[in-house]
Amino acid sequence: MMIHFQHLQQTFIIYFVSYRDKFENLLKLQKLLGLQCSHFLRRSDIMDSLKNENFDLVIVESFDYCTFLVAEKLGKPFVSILPTTFGMVDFGLPSPVSYVPIAHSLLTDCMDFWGRVRNFLMFFGFSMRQWQILSTFDNTIKEHFPEGSRPVLSHLLKKAELWFVNTDFAFEFSRPLLPNTVYVGGLMARPIKPVPQEFETFIAKFEESGFVLVALGSVFNIAQFQKSLKEMNSAFARLPQGVIWKCNPAQWPQDVKLAANVKIVTWLPQNDLLAHPRIRLFVTHGGLNSVMEAIQHGVPMVGVPSFGDQPENMVRVEAKKLGVSIPFNQIKAETLALKMKQVIEDKRYKSAAVAASVIRRSHPLTPAQRLVGWVNHILQTGGAAHLKPHAFQQPWYEQYLLDVFLFLLVVLLVTVWLCGKLLVMVARWLCVARKLKKA
Known part of the structure; x- marks a missing residue:
């Protein structure tokens, strides 16, 4: 399976460079990751070994969504590291499309009118692709989690206590962040050594x-x-x-x-x-x-x-x-x-x-100090519930105020209808009054 994975990875790169079947090959890669995940979760020796370890927190990496399922299977709290730029993974950050570019849009935060139109339309395509990618793990979830307690992968992304993002304010466009989102760009920086x-x-x-x-x-x-x-x-x-x-x-x-x-x-x-x-x-x-x-x-x-x-x-x-x-x-x-x-x-x-x-x-703390400090914080406080917005518990139509807009629209339509009825009644009354006056 590993040889197959490496071959598919190289094929994916070649296709991507030549701009052929980009997303289709990405889906194939994700499906293979899903199969590898099922194989890993079947290994009772490994899973039992992890369950017997006395650890308090799991650190996962978000390229392979299997890590979220492993943490959920172990019943342990977890934090996630995002190795790429924003937009590749949706974990609940506010993303106003007027100035936050959608992944693969190749737009900046300074968009003209047509840029905002393009970004708005690409938002729906991104949402569909994200759903397709996450669904490649559906069979794995059905196989390894009992009915009635099966996790939803998109919900697991928001369940992470913290998100450590591999970027920096010197590089990333300014955008809204949640308290549980921490920049650690440069985490892999090493001391300088003399050149050979x-x-x-x-x-x-x-x-x-x-x-x-x-x-x-x-x-x-x-x-x-x-x-x-x-x-x-x-x-x-x-x-x-x-x-x-x-x-x-x-x-x-x-x-x-x-x-x-x-x-x-x-x-x-x-x-x-x-x-x-x-x-x-x-x-x-x-x-x-x-x-x-x-x-x-x-x-x-x-x-x-x-x-x-x-x-x-x-x-x-x-x-x-x-x-x-x-x-x-x-x-x-x-x-x-x-x-x-x-x-x-x-x-x-x-x-x-x-x-x-x-x-x-010029940060007051190094990326490593930030990561360690925030991990210690959530361990001492029993989790990061105080860092997450209530929006994570709301259905999507509440987050986007669609129920409010629908209510206000109904009120507006009813008001217009009543006003129309009232005007018709007044017009009829005036018409009758004129006839009586002429008589």
Whole structure:
């Protein structure tokens, strides 16, 4: 099953990059997660072992909804970590569509009229897709929870005591938050270490021109896209800077001559290189952790997003003037080279990145301190009921005041009807009075 999952994951990425069957393949991925969840919950040895452990709280991650079902099966309170930007998961936050962009809309918080129309219409599509994704776990719930006490997955998302969101005010659009929503963007930040000598030696060749760091994430395999690889190599050759590129040398095509100013490596210390004083630009896939690291060190970006939340992340990067973006499937050597030179030479991008770094670093508490502090808070207070709005207990028609609007509409219609009746009666009375007067 794991081999099947990995194959489906790679197929999903390829389809997503080429913009074919995106949502259908996501549903297949979720259905497979549902099957894996059923298999896990059948493992009585594992579940009994967890039940026998003396723990007070479960920390779950929201990409795989199985974790919510495991916590519910154990009967333990839980907190959830959202690894992506807002909008990918609906856990009950107020989301005014006038300035909170819907997932995959590629809109910012500053929408014109047509942007708001598009966002409003996309809200219904998102709600339908969310329902379809959650329904892939219906069979798992029916199999492992007795009738009458079966949880509703959408309700479980709101049952989380806390939501830790992998974002930061330096990056995310301002939006309404609930008291149980805590930003912990940069949680994975590590202390800076000296850059290994092989990288220092390469960087020194380019003196004050500096270097460009290229890393497209650990999931995406650039070797599967030969045309894009050639275009990127050609673009890097046009730069005066050195380029350190995370790209497996063993998979480099033999018919492509590596640019003289490019060093390709299987692994690189990304955080340490982003902190290097001679870095000029970060070419990234737009993964949230990579973006957070770039913001941490004040490095401007050129994004080449391909799938998942990456396009949404780069919309925020562009809106904050931290860099520019080119969809991966649209990469051309000339365009990429121009974009990179634009960001390197226009100091406004560097200034915006440094300003974002100041915001990111100036929190009174680190992301880890925030996470630990809030977990301790709910453990000491017996849960986070005091942090959740009553709206979580209301049916949807009450939350949107549809019952109030319906009542007021009925009152208005009845009032108009009565007024109409009264006017008819007055008109008849006046008509009769005129006839009597003439007589």
